[in-house]
Amino acid sequence: MPPLLVLHLVVLSWAFTAVLGKLVTLPALDMVVWRTALATAGFFAIAAVLRAPLRVGVRSLASLLGVGALLGLHWVLFFLSGRLATASVSLAALPTVLLWTSLIEPLCNGTRRWSALELGVGVFIVGAVWAIYGFEPGHWLGFTVGIASALLAALYSVANKQIVKLYHFATLSAWQLAGACAVSWALLPVAGGSLRPETPDASDFGWLLLFAFGCTVLPYAAFVYVLRRVSLFAINLVYNLEPLYGIGLAALVFGEQERMTPGFYLGATVLVAAVLAVPLLQRAGAGKLQPPADDPGEPGPTARHRGD
Secondary structure, three states, rough: OOOOHHHHHHHHHHHHHHHHHHOOOOHHHHHHHHHHHHHHHHHHHHHHHHHOOOOOOHHHHHHHHHHHHHHHHHHHHHHHHHHHHHHHHHHHOOOOHHHHHHHHHHHHOOOOOOOHHHHHHHHHHHHHHHHHHHOOHHHHHHHHHHHHHHHHHHHHHHHOOHHHHHHHHHHHHHHHHHHHHHHHHHHHHHHHOOOOOOOHHHHHHHHHHHHHHHHHHHHHHHHHHHHOOOOOHHHHHHHHHHHHHHHHHHHHHHHHHHOOHHHHHHHHHHHHHHHHHHHHHHHHHHHHHOOOOOOOOOOOOOOOOOOO
16 A cells, blocks of 8 residues: 555544544543553554563653653543534644644754744634634633643653654553553543543444554554655645544534534634645745755654644
8 A cells, every 4th residue: 555545544543533532422531541541452462563672661661651641631631622512623723733832842852943934833823723712602612622632732742752763663652552541540530530431332342442443553553654654744744634634524424513613614724724834834945955855764853743
């Protein structure tokens, strides 16, 4: 299968998680506990098959679990956003990850400065966000939770970029998913008043299996395959289509339940267009200085993976 097609399928599967988050009837927190527990088991199995080292030092383990905890909290808020509003609303908040990352990364990485281009695009993102609040006042809480979820996704992205090259992908994923499971499980007594997640019925368990393996384990393994064969420029461009794919899938699955005002779609279009413009403008700017390089290379700092 062509690597670029694999990339689109991976992004499509991540976009479908917003739809699955509405199809599963369990509370959002319980759903994340089950998803991360099943995915953790899947990645540990992959690590065993590939003979990836699972034994790491205490500091490394704490780092992997901590970064995974950020991912788990991001997922909890992302799916809670969809429950409070609609899947489209939770997806519309995703492009703000670019703005948050542009602000946070220079503070954590002394080798990178604030980009005038990204900050300029951030102004358009803020305007689009303001427009969505104005056109969808009934969904303000869900959208706000979605933006908080995007902030956590940016924190995860920045933290993960510091360690992603240090471990085998199966080792990294297994322990990070374990951290995501641990933090979501630890929140159960506080948010759900229970020490264990609610037991899913047969239908929910089927969706959870799809969640864990069809939208987490297999896509991530495929993403690693793509990273070695497709340019980072193409990866960033296709990855930014996730909200667009997700909103389209949500409309197909839920129909009238997902129908929003024209103003919402205008704001969401501006958000997606702004994020899509960044790699194109960066490519154009680099092309003025040197011939464009399009080598696939290894996973690099511009490959932002939110882990959906």
